[in-house]
Amino acid sequence: MKQSIYIVLLTVISILTGCTDIDKENPYDGQLHALQVTAVYPDGYTEYLREGVAVKIEDVDRGYSYKAKTDKNGAAKFSLAKGIYRIQISDKSGQDIFNGLADNVKLSDNNMTFNLPLLHSKAGAIIIKEIYCGGCTKLPLEGDYQSDKYIILHNNDSEVQYLDSLCFGTLDPYNSQATNVWVSQDPITGSTLFRDFAPVVQCIWQFGGTGKTFPLQPGEDAVIAINGAIDHAAQYPQSVNLNKPGYFVCYNNVHFPNTQYHPAPGDQITPEHYLNVVVKTGQANAYTYSISSPATIIFKAKDITIQEFVLEKDNIVQKPGSTSDRVIAVPWEWIIDGAEVYYGGSSSNKKRISPSIDAGYVTQSATYNGRSLHRYVDEEATQEAGYEILVDTNNSSADFYEREKQSLHE
Known part of the structure; x- marks a missing residue:
């Protein structure tokens, strides 16, 4: 997902008269106000x-x-x-994608005209296919289980892509309903204003390789075990087997020695498939990945190695209001793909990923139910290409859905 970043300014312009009711049986009939939303395409794309x-x-x-x-x-x-x-606009023409989002628009006693600038981006090659983070039950035993989290990456392009040096991380705050010190709200329009970087929390993980060590063929997947790369289903049948040849794992027993969440990888996982810790900024003994609502990104450094980047002054930032918490300030333009997850049990969800990367979100309805968040298949494009093509509009509201079971569940 290559993107061009534009400053998002949402402007309330004028009073309207008259518009068509969405619902003639609306219980608020007689108390309704006109809201006109206008999509504003960026310069050069009108x-x-x-x-x-x-x-x-x-x-x-x-x-x-x-x-x-x-x-x-x-x-x-x-x-x-x-x-x-909350207002969303999503448009796609070929590989060109235009998305806009306003998270907190206040409609009061007056009619309103609202201009929503759209951000331009491109469909990606390597994209996030599935996020499984919510855990499952321990049936037939009692209790719940969450040490089996994973994500799946997918090559959505017609050319071979390489995972070498690709980085993975999540954004602060861990949960979508938590206080977010990295964004602010425009007091007039309610638009969400983002910093010029993505605040990656606790750790950056990176694939190894020398450039072409880990090829991903068109339509091929790569599974990353965020916790244990073991056969979780052997003990808990509602879980999954993550001990399979070719799978990758976030494993470093020096930085994250908690064996409950990071047991030694299974016999099918070779050491070159262990992701490397580039830098750790937190103190936890297990990698924290939200069980309810992570904001996940994949990225590659440009014109510098990620190892050099984290050593430079001001690229690791103190979290405002905290004396100990720090984040890695990853430039938005480095991000290849991202997926925002909102928790269905809360009305306080707020965006963490810029609309230039993901203009929407996918909702996880509950935890410990074995469900996962999965990208839709583009059936027509898949049939034409001869390999699996997934929907990619850089808007998780349109691209993802909640599955009844993890795709890796057997």
Whole structure:
């Protein structure tokens, strides 16, 4: 996912008169206000402006959602009760992707016109296919289990890609509903304003190799065991077997010696498939990966090695308000793909990943139910290509869904 970063400024422009009701039976009828949302394409891409682009609005407090299509001027109209809304626009033309997000738009007693700038990005080659972090039950035993987390990467391109030197990490805060000191809200428009870096928390993991050691063929997957690369299902049938040839594992018993979460990898996992710790900024004895709502990114350093980068001044940043917590300030333009997970049990979710990487989010409904978050297959493109092509709009709201069972469950 190569992206061009633009400054997101959301502007309330004027008062509207009249628009079409989303729902004629709306219980707030008589208390509704007109909201017009206009998609603003970045400079150099205005020729992509067209009608029929989906605009999605969510009522943050009440849980309702609404959809409409843009007209030829890029505008979509809604009738809504006053409240706080999350607005998303996602458009794709070939490999060009345009996404916009406003997380905290306040609609009060007046009608409103709202301009939502779109960020331009490109569909990626290596993308995140699946995230399994929520754990499962220990049935037929009692209790819950969470030491079996994994993610799957996928080559969505027609050319061979190489995993060598690819980095993996998660963003602060660990959970989507936690206080996020790295973003702020525009007091007028409610837009989420991001720092110029991604705050990677606790650790950066990196694939080894010399450049072409770990090829990934078109349509091929790479499994990364975040915790133990063992056969978890042997003891807990609702879990998965992560001890298989070719799998990778986040394993370093010097930095993370907790054997409950990081047991010695199984006999099918070769040492060159252990990911390396580039730098550790936290004190935990086990790598922390949110069970409910991680923000996951994969990236590669540009014009410098990641080892050199973390040694430079100001690239490891003290967390505001903390005397001990630090993050690695990874430039957004290095990020190849990212997936934002929101926790379904909370109305306080906030974005951590810039809309230039992921304009939306996928919701995990609960924990310890064996479910995973999986990317949709593009059936038409897959049939045409002859290998699996996954949906990639740089918007997890459209790209991912919640599976009933982990894809690796046997």
